Amino acid sequence: MSLIEKINLPSDIRHLKQSDLPLLAEEIRKTIVDVVSKTGGHLASSLGAVELTIALHYVFDFSKDKVIWDVGHQSYAHKLLTGRREQFSSLRQYKGLSGFTRMSESSYDAFTTGHSSTSISAGLGIACGKRLKKDTAKTIAVIGDGSMTAGLAYEGLNQAGALHKDENLIVILNDNDMSISPNVGALSSFLSRTFSAKYLQGFRKDFGEFLRSLPKIGDDMYQLAKRSEESFKTFVTPGMLFEAFNFDYFGPINGHNLNHLIDILQNIKSIKEPLLLHVTTKKGKGYEPAEKNPVYFHGVGCFEIKTGNCIKKGISIPTYTKVFGDTMVELAKDNEKIIAVTAAMPEGTGLAEFAARYPERLFDVGIAEQHGVTFAAGMATEGFRPVVAIYSTFLQRAYDQILHDVCIESLPVIFAIDRGGIVGEDGATHHGLFDISFLRSLPNMVVMAPKDENELRRMMVTALNHNGPIAFRYPRGTAAGVSIEKNITPIPLGKGEVLTEGDDLLILAIGSSVSEALEAYSCLKESGTKSTVVNCRFVKPLDIDLILSLVKKIPRVITVEENVRQGGFGSAVLEALNDAGMSGFTLKRIGIKDVFVEHGPQKLLRSKYNIDARAVINAAKEII
Ligand SMILES: Cc1ncc(C[n+]2csc(CCOP(=O)(O)OP(=O)(O)O)c2C)c(N)n1
Ligand SMILES: CC(=O)[C@@H](O)[C@H](O)COP(=O)(O)O
C-alpha cells in the first residue's frame, strides 16, 4: 500500500514517520500531475506547495486549527490529505471537487476562496473569533508573493499588528517569486533580498569581530553596534516590512525541506502573537515541464505527462482574448496615447504581445484591481487612453474606483472585460455574471457586448472614439469564427442591429447570447414561428427607439443575456419600456436566476441554467 493510500483521515499523516514524508510528497505530486493532466487545473502552484502542505498537516491538527489557502489554487495536496483522495479525479469536473477551497466541500476548508489576498483578513477574523470564544487553536493564512501585492493583504496585516498580542495568527508567505507571470512591483524585489541579507549578516559578524579587535574603544563600539543590531538587521531583510506591522518574522526558509519546515513550524506553534513565516518555494516543483514553464502550467488544460505538451482539441478559431490582444497591438501602432493596464494577468487578458511590443505602455499593477482602475483614471487625466483589461469577476473588486474615480468625472477609461459570462471549470468564484448589472447602474458609463470578433474590434474603436467611461465585455473561449475584417469601423453609440425579421416573436439579445438567439430563431422557423432577432450591442445606452418601435409591432418579447437577471440587460429593457409608458406586451427575461453557478463545462452550465438556445425556444413556446 502506498503512503498516500494510508491517509484516509487527516490525522493519519501523523502516524507516518518523519523520514517517510519525502516519499509521501513524491506520491502526492504524481497523483496531482496524473489527475491535472486529464482535468486541467492549477498545476504549478499546487506542486510548489506540496511540502508546505505536508508539514502543516504533520504539525497542526486541522480538526481544531484552521488553515486558509489564499486563492485556494495551490490546495490540491491539502485536498488529498483531507479525505478527498478518492474524489480527486473529479477535480474541477461538473459535480466534482472544486478547484479551490470551499467550506461547503469540506470542514477542512476553513474559508471559501478563488479571488486572491483574502487569507489574512479571514484568518484574523477567525483568530479573533477564537480568542473571544477562548479557543486556543491556531489560525494559519498561507499567502503567495503574488497575492501579497494586493492592498487587502496589508489591510489585514495592519489590523492584526495592532490587536491583542495573543491573536494566535500565523501568516505563511509562500514566496516563489511568481504571480501567474513573474511577480511585479517593489515588493517582489524586496522579498528577494535574501542574498543581500545573508551577505550582510556575514558582514555584520566580520565587522563585529573587527571592532572587538580594536584596542581600548573596540569593545564599547562592539556593544553599541550590537544594540543597534536589530534595526540594522531589519533595515536590510525582508522581515523589515512585516516587523513594521508588529509581526514576528521568521525566514526565509527553504519550503521544500520537510525537516526544516517541520522544525520551524513546531517551534513557532507555541508563540502566541502574530507571526510571519517566509518560505521560498519553486513553482511547478518536481515536474520538469512545469518548473521550466510555470506561467503556462499555472492554469493548464489537458496535457501529455511525458512532454507536458498540450492535448489539442484541434480548434483553430481564435479566442476573444486573442482577438482583443491582437487588435490592441494593431491600434496602438498608430495611437501612442493607448496604454494597457493589467492586474497581474498579461497572458490571461491577451496582452503579452502588447507588452512585448510596447513595454513602456503596458502597466502590470500586480493583483491590485482597485489600484489599477484608479491608476488608469490618473493616466486619463493626462490625456492617455487607458484600456483596463480585467476579468469580469476580478473587476468586482474595483467597483468603487470605477464609480468614484472614473465615472463621476466621466474620465475616458476603457474597460475591456474578459471572461464575461460563464467561465466553466473555475466555478462560482470566477463566473463573470454580474458586470452588466453593476456597470449599467453607473451614470456616464457606456456598456457594450459584441456578438462576434469583428464586433469586438469595432467596439474597441468605438471606445477609443468615446470621451468618457466605456466598457465592452466578452466571454471566455473561442470567438464566433467569422473572418476578421481588416477595416474597423466604429459603431454609432447606442445603436443595435436587426438580424432577422419576423412578426411572431421579438428576441432582444446581447453579446454572446446573440448566437443562442440565432440558433433558436432557426429552430423556431422550422416549426413555423417567425422571429425578429436584434443584436442590441449596447446595454447602455439602449437603442430605445428601435426597441419601442419593434415592441409596438411585436408585443411578445424575449431578452437573452449571459448575466444575472437582476439588474441586467433584460431588466434594462423592462425599465425602458415601463418608463416609456408601454403596456400590453409580454416579456420573458432569459438570464441567470438568483443563484451562484457551480463549476463545470460552459455548454452544460448554459443548458442547466436555461440561458441557451433551447431556453429561448421554451420561452417562446410559453408566450406565443
Ligand atoms: C482578485 C484576483 N485577481 C486576480 C486573480 C488571478 N490570479 C489567480 S492566482 C494569481 C497569482 C497568484 O500568485 P501567488 O499568490 O504568488 O501564488 P502562486 O500561484 O505563485 O503560488 C492570480 C493573479 C485572482 N485569483 N484574484
Ligand atoms: C486562480 C485564478 O484565479 C486564475 O488562475 C484563473 O483560474 C485563470 O482563469 P483562466 O484560465 O480563464 O485564465
Ligand SMILES: [Mg+2]
Ligand atoms: Mg507566487
